Amino acid sequence: MTTRPRLVLTDIEGTTSAIAFVKERLFPFAEAELDAFLAARGAEPEVAAILAEVPGPDRVATLRGWMAADAKVTPLKSLQGLIWEAGFRDGRLRGHLWPDVAPCLRAWHAGGVALAVYSSGSVSAQKLLFGHSDSGDLLPLFSGFYDTRMGGKREAASYAAIAAQSGQPPAAILFLSDVAEELDAAAAAGLLTCQLVRQGDNTVACGRHPEAADFPMVTTRFGLPLTR
Structure with a gap:
């Protein structure tokens, strides 16, 4: 049985949002x-x-x-x-999220799981996407936003630094991404990992990490709070 994480750290492109x-x-x-x-x-x-x-x-x-x-x-x-x-x-842009993302984020947050973002896009860009998403303003759900100032996403030290800044031990953090090399780096730092293999983005499963086709599967696999 996988230990339930206390913090979910998520990538954006290919994970919460379509690569396209x-x-x-x-x-x-x-x-x-x-x-x-x-x-x-x-x-x-x-x-x-x-x-x-x-x-x-x-x-x-x-x-x-x-x-x-x-x-x-x-x-x-x-x-x-x-x-x-x-x-x-000014409304020319609206942040895309897969339809399953917002309900799960809200459920995880309501159930006491902390949420954070780690993306190569700047923190300001991350906040814009989630604050002006097609599922509404989700910024209040998140306790942390991290970008390349923490280091490269394929470097284990970056994830260790995020864990230290978040106040959570690495083993209590679940990192979600579609990129195998990012997950490898997170695992090397001691984080739990899950590869999002979304059909619409044609992601290829690497076989080295737990996999999920969407956020509800992440919920089931890691014992996260269910949507109501």
Whole structure:
């Protein structure tokens, strides 16, 4: 019998949300809005500080190169988060969640299980997605948000740092992701793991971690509180 976790730490892309939403909606939106955003807000201290972290004489070219490569670098993710913020706040963007996600998150939270997010997207982007989701404002359910400032998602030290910051022992934390290498790193740090293998995203099961097709299966497998 698997020990019931006290904290569920979840990835976003491919786990709570369709990969297509990020790849085909959020990323193109940020790319299309980049020039106009920098022209309007590039001199603001927050934006200027992000741009100062971008190397090279042509920072826009560097940013576009990172976008094309889907680079997991903090300056890009921070800037994308600010661009997405405008879209979420004026209604052009709405955070996609699989239909099974919000009911389970609410049930787990109501049952005393802490919830947190660890994604390569910036903390601000994470909060925008869950705060303006197609299932309503879910921000009150979460006690923690973590991004690449904690370290790479394929590095065990990142998960150890999150455990230390959360105040929970690694063995009491369940990490949910569709990416096998992220789960490998979490397991190496002592966390419980579960790979989300969602049919709509064509994720391939790695066979090294417990698997679930959706959040209700996670609920059953790990003894989490049931939806009412």
